[in-house]
Structure formats: structure tokens, C-alpha cells
Amino acid sequence: MARNHTGPAAATGNKYEIIGADVPDETLFRGDLLVASLSESPRSVNSIYYYDDTGSLLFERLCKEETYYLFRTEREILAEYSKTIAGITGPVSLIELGSGNAEKTTLLIDAYVETHGLTFYAAVDINRSILERAAENILSVSSDLNFLGVVGTYQTGLAEITSLVGPKLLFCLGSTIGNMHDDELDNLLRSARSALSPGDYFLVGIDLDKETEILEAAYNSQTAILTNLCVLQHLNWRFSGDFDLFHFRHVAFHNKSLHRMESHLEAMRAQSINLQRLKFSFHLEEGEMIRTEIMRKVQINEFNDLFFDYEFLNVKYWTDRNQKYALILFKVS
Ligand SMILES: C[S@@+](CC[C@H](N)C(=O)[O-])C[C@H]1O[C@@H](n2cnc3c(N)ncnc32)[C@H](O)[C@@H]1O
CATH class of the missing domain: 3.40.50.150 (Vaccinia Virus protein VP39)
Structure with missing residues (x-):
């Protein structure tokens, strides 16, 4: 271009x-990178997946x-x-x-x-x-x-x-x-x-x-929770996934030693996830977290x-x- x-x-x-x-x-949303980050310990998803149309509207809110x-x-x-x-x-x-x-x-x-x-x-x-x-x-x-x-x-x-x-x-x-x-x-x-x-x-x-209090308040509002959960909806849509949003909860906390806030999605029960289009499946234990975003505080x-x-x-x-x-x-x- x-x-x-x-x-x-x-x-x-x-x-x-x-x-x-x-x-x-496929050039913008690299499935191979997603598979790699979901296979690591701890598991993570790049924050680019916050920004489909729904996620962008939620971010504005x-x-x-x-x-x-x-x-x-x-x-x-x-x-x-x-x-x-x-x-x-x-x-x-x-x-x-x-x-x-x-x-x-x-x-x-x-x-x-x-x-x-x-x-x-x-x-x-x-x-x-x-x-x-x-x-x-x-x-x-x-x-x-x-x-x-x-x-x-x-x-x-x-x-x-x-x-x-x-x-x-x-x-x-x-x-x-x-x-x-x-x-x-x-x-x-x-x-x-x-x-x-x-x-x-x-x-x-x-x-x-x-201060932790100010930071954690910024990333734990109803809209922040919804925005985080919608990452799973984005992955389901883009890669024919089967994440059930009701089986995850939003967790955001101040990681003081790394000078950043972190958003995660915690599995509320043990479950297996399949991303059909990527031919990739993985198992989550109850309480296991997927990190969805870091927010540096400098x-x-x-x-x-x-x-x-x-x-x-x-x-x-x-x-x-x-x-x-x-x-x-x-x-x-
Ligand atoms: C935190 S928002 C900031 C939006 C705006 N600059 C503001 O200040 O309100 C990040 C923006 O970057 C875009 N974005 C996220 N990851 C990106 C990437 N890897 N390449 C290009 N744009 C990206 C998102 O779609 C979103 O609009």
C-alpha cells in the first residue's frame, strides 16, 4: 500500500x-502470535484484541x-x-x-x-x-x-x-x-x-x-469489566472460538513492583477452549488467569x-x- x-x-x-x-x-491479527501467547505461562492475549468495533465503542464509553x-x-x-x-x-x-x-x-x-x-x-x-x-x-x-x-x-x-x-x-x-x-x-x-x-x-x-486506589478505580468500572470480557467475544468471532464469557471474571490490579496496572480474565471453572480457525485448543484450570493488557505507570x-x-x-x-x-x-x- x-x-x-x-x-x-x-x-x-x-x-x-x-x-x-x-x-x-491475517497480517494485522496474527493467529500464530496469539497461539504463542496463549501457550505461554502465564497465558496472555495482545491488547490489540480490545479493539474490534464493540471494543472501540466501549473504550469511548x-x-x-x-x-x-x-x-x-x-x-x-x-x-x-x-x-x-x-x-x-x-x-x-x-x-x-x-x-x-x-x-x-x-x-x-x-x-x-x-x-x-x-x-x-x-x-x-x-x-x-x-x-x-x-x-x-x-x-x-x-x-x-x-x-x-x-x-x-x-x-x-x-x-x-x-x-x-x-x-x-x-x-x-x-x-x-x-x-x-x-x-x-x-x-x-x-x-x-x-x-x-x-x-x-x-x-x-x-x-x-x-496511588493504587486511584489506579485500581480507573480499571475496575462496569465499562472496564465489559471491555475486558469483550476481548473473548472478539476472539470467538475472529477465530471461531468457544470462550463462554459467563465462565470468566475480570481482575485488574496494580502491580507495584513492575510499575503497571494489569487486566486479566480469570477462569471461574476448569474448561477447555478451542479456536477452530487456528486449529488450537488449550485447557484452563479453575482460577487460571489470561492477561489481556498491561498499562505502564511511569x-x-x-x-x-x-x-x-x-x-x-x-x-x-x-x-x-x-x-x-x-x-x-x-x-x-
Ligand atoms: C488506548 S486507545 C487510545 C485511543 C486514542 N488515541 C485516545 O487517546 O483516546 C488505543 C488505540 O490504538 C489502536 N490500536 C491498538 N493496538 C494497535 C496496533 N497494534 N496497531 C494499530 N493500532 C492499534 C486501537 O484501535 C485504539 O484506537
Whole structure:
């Protein structure tokens, strides 16, 4: 699906396009990787399986919950500092990884359009329907914008933007980077570094480490429980599975030593599971858990050090007034 995207100037007149529909599902949702992670001890499922159409809608609902402070706090920071960010980077092509419905992104885009005029914005997401909603959200607030939706993984999306000419701001909001395990984060930072050039920017929204009570409240609401259980529904649909949602319960806790929240699904009875399309069966004991997501809770300095190893230098960071969440701007050295 590689094409020549040439950034703001050359994109004039081409306001709305979604590409990537030709990438086969098997490339995006790798059954072999799922079988491997379900065969390990402890068993796990990649958090990509949260985001079918139902899961994406549930995530939007979660973002509006009182206890889920992440959405509000990031929006608060963007509302206050988007213009500052646009001022620091100057005119750039905007590329977002895991855009979701891009509701908060409208604040950033507004600032760029107001400060620099016509802006090019590419949104990468695994879910096509959410990209359509992102386009609606973005284009309803801005007319001076060229929108490119890329249906794909972070990796296929980053491969797509290597053909973009001119300065860029890559960004990833919603603490999405916090869902990645060390090897996934390493992969992402390597790919991001090679897709960008010296002088380009990378803006990352990330949740900060905090009290267990606040963290566990955020990930144990009714919507969080439903969202987690729906991962099984997604697996049943995609791989002809026979998970019975009534035989699992949601468990989310603060793993203090690893500085992260973890969501799991616990088997409430011994059972055998068959994923027909993958020709894969396995047995779960009563009480056995399948980990469905990690959510890193970071210290800003440690995060800066990690990014430094990939040639991303911290330019500046901003937090909300209660210091719950941070938006960090890095520049490629
Ligand atoms: C935590 S949500 C954040 C959404 C939005 N950025 C926000 O701040 O509200 C993560 C988003 O990344 C997408 N996503 C998850 N895993 C992905 C992957 N491996 N490749 C591409 N997109 C992915 C999901 O569909 C979802 O929209």
C-alpha cells in the first residue's frame, strides 16, 4: 500500500482518504502470535484484541467515566498547551499512532491550523470504523486539513509514513505506549526512529505512577469489566472460538513492583477452549488467569532515559494540574 504522500502543500485538494483496506486481516491479527501467547505461562492475549468495533465503542464509553481520569487529564493538557507545541515544532505533517476517534486530537489540529495554516494529518489505527469516526471528528472542526486514515498496525502505519516528505510530528496519545511490553516498545521506538529524520518530533501521552486506589478505580468500572470480557467475544468471532464469557471474571490490579496496572480474565471453572480457525485448543484450570493488557505507570525521568537510547531527546513536558498524566515532546537528535 506504499504511496507517495508529500505533506501539507502537495496534499491540497485531497481532503479525505482512508487506505490500507487491502492489507489482509491475517497480517494485522496474527493467529500464530496469539497461539504463542496463549501457550505461554502465564497465558496472555495482545491488547490489540480490545479493539474490534464493540471494543472501540466501549473504550469511548470508558473515556467518559469519572474514575477514568486519563482521558480528561490529557485533554486538559492539550487544551492548554497545543499552541505552545505547534509553536515549538513549527509547520509539520502530523502523524498519529492509535488515533482512536481522535476526539482529543482536534485540539492539537486546531492549534496547528490556526498557527500554520493548511495541515496534513495521518491517523493510523487497527480499526477501520474508528478511523471513519476520527475523520468525521477532525473534519467537522477544521476545513484547512488533509486527512489520511491508515488502517493498520503501528508497524505497517510507520512503514507508510516513510514516504512522507518534510518535517514531521509523530504522536501517540491515550497512554497507548503504556500498553506495550518491552519488546513491543523496543520495536516501536526503532521503527519510529527510522521513519523520522533528525529534527522531527515525537509527542507521547503517558500516565504517571500514582496511588493504587486511584489506579485500581480507573480499571475496575462496569465499562472496564465489559471491555475486558469483550476481548473473548472478539476472539470467538475472529477465530471461531468457544470462550463462554459467563465462565470468566475480570481482575485488574496494580502491580507495584513492575510499575503497571494489569487486566486479566480469570477462569471461574476448569474448561477447555478451542479456536477452530487456528486449529488450537488449550485447557484452563479453575482460577487460571489470561492477561489481556498491561498499562505502564511511569516516572518521567526513566521514560526520558529510555527514549534517549533511541536518539529521542526530551524537549519539554507538560502535566495536568494534579500531575497525574504527562505529555512529553521529544526531538530526534
Ligand atoms: C488506548 S486507545 C487510545 C485511543 C486514542 N488515541 C485516545 O487517546 O483516546 C488505543 C488505540 O490504538 C489502536 N490500536 C491498538 N493496538 C494497535 C496496533 N497494534 N496497531 C494499530 N493500532 C492499534 C486501537 O484501535 C485504539 O484506537
